[in-house]
Amino acid sequence: MQDLAWNISLWLMLLLAAAFIFVAMKSGEKADAAEVQSSAGKIRAALFWVILIAGVPITMVTLTDLPYAAQSDSTAQIVKAEGSQFNWDINPTQVVAGQPVEFHVTAIDATHGFAVYDDTMTLLTQTQAMPEYTNILKYTFAKAGTYKVLCLEYCGSGHHVMSEEITVVAGGN
């Protein structure tokens, strides 16, 4: 997902830059303003409709699988996670790969960010950890290994040291 976000952003920014550079290079030429505005109006209308027509299916597709769990799943492995300045209290710290996990995430003092990283330090999923609320974050680990939990919401002078590990074992172990 991160690579897709990077590629889309980079290529669209480069496309935009190309348009600006093209116009800057042509700015020294002199043409009738009404003529330029007339052509620009047609291009703008086309651009508007292209963006809108492309935007509707993109919006629909990206909204089909939201990470918001309305209710707890009775078949999932439940892991309780409580953030405090500046550590995580996670129980249990071992789960089974291939089976859904529900993190029940809260905090006791300030808002923290519960973020799960794999062994390559790639961010897999996250939610906010907030006093008075329990957020249910669903995730299924595809493979066994050691995963890290970092805090991704600034919570004070020890924010960067809030780290804990979760062990994921293969099914049947």
Next chain:
Amino acid sequence: MENVISKGAKQSVLGYLATAGVVLLLLMVFGLTMRAAQAGGLDIPAEIFYQLMTAHGIGMVGIAGMCGAAIMWYFLGQYVKLSTPIFLLNIGLFLVGVVMILGAIFIGGFAGAWTFLYPLPANSAGAWGDMSAVVHLSGVLIIGVGFLLFHLDTGWAILKQYGSLGKALGWPQLFGNSTADAPPPTVVASTMVLIVNVLGLVSGASILVISMVNILVPEFSIDPLLGKNMIFFFGHVFINATIYMSVIAVYEILPRYTGRAWKSSKPFLFAWTCSTLFVVIVYPHHLLMDINMPTWMAVMGQVISYLSGLPVLVVTAFGALAYVHRSGMKWGMPASLLFLAVFGWAAGVIPAIVDGTISVNLVLHNTQWVPGHFHTYLLLGVVPMAMGFMYYITENEGSFIDTAGFWAFVVGGFGFIFTFLWAGKESVPRRFAEHQAEWMGTDQLGALFAAVTILGVAIFAVRFLANLGQAAKS
């Protein structure tokens, strides 16, 4: 009908800009210090890092506001009658607030970030005392009061001239049959900013007072999710308003180079009316990882994020291209910086929209992707808008040294934001005082590009200050 700005009013604007230029440079050095520390090149305690981060964040928001206010007031004053004493009161309150904030941070040790996320100010884990937090929040509140008075004055003046906010937004021309000329772009933009920023400032002032009461009387507390909503509504609206105020420089100055007046066409009016609504209701895109928020609000945050890009890309960015294209214009520093600024703003919208997608936000939220996209439209959008205005008001078209500064700013600025975006793609968290070894490569490049960017801005600021005396007399 255009009024001629008085000498005193112009000197007031120059005072805003001089303050902004000096403080901006100082805050950029704070930013460089943080990147250098993350890169392993500087060894500073975590407490100091987070104090610098707090000062950098709240300071940059304030400075962006001051630059935007100066631009808007200078040009709006040519269409409606504004109060110079209130304009000066705003900068007076700003300076009082800055002293309180700096004292709270660097003497009192406050490091609650610019977001002062409730209930963090009251729960510092021993890093700062209650009074430091109260002084800091009071300083922010005083600055907010100054801006509120500033907007009430612009609102009063707009209503006296145009009769209603709807008329000032050009609604009779947009929705009715009026054939009269629509209000100029500066009036339309100022009206939009007036509407959204008053709402934002009231929300911000409310949560600031609530937070202070919570610190002094811990038995008094509110729902932390409500507090978070109020903070992000205020923060989102205020920082966006700085862009919408600053872009007035583009509408007013660029036509003087292209010879093509920027008109309030129907698409323009429609875009600004849409933006008025979008800026107010899009803020839940900051709370997409708050799973306990109503799902409809998260969906609205994504959908409105997408729609918000249309006015920026299709109207302002495309408009700038259409006005410049084959206009026979001769480039000077004001035009170059403003053209760059429109690109920076529009380019920044792209990674912001990508991050506004819920399924993407799941893996990019609070990574360095976030400072990557907001630095694109603030560092490469608002800053060149302000700098372009500085060159314009001092009537400096630029020389070799200014051109060198421009290219240092372009190379440094783009290099800087792309190191942030790349690090975000690599899942590097934002707001970490210490980085792991594998993250330091982009940190080192980021620090290098930051230094080059500062060199460019230093040239702009020094050149502005050198020409200040002459501009004040003219």
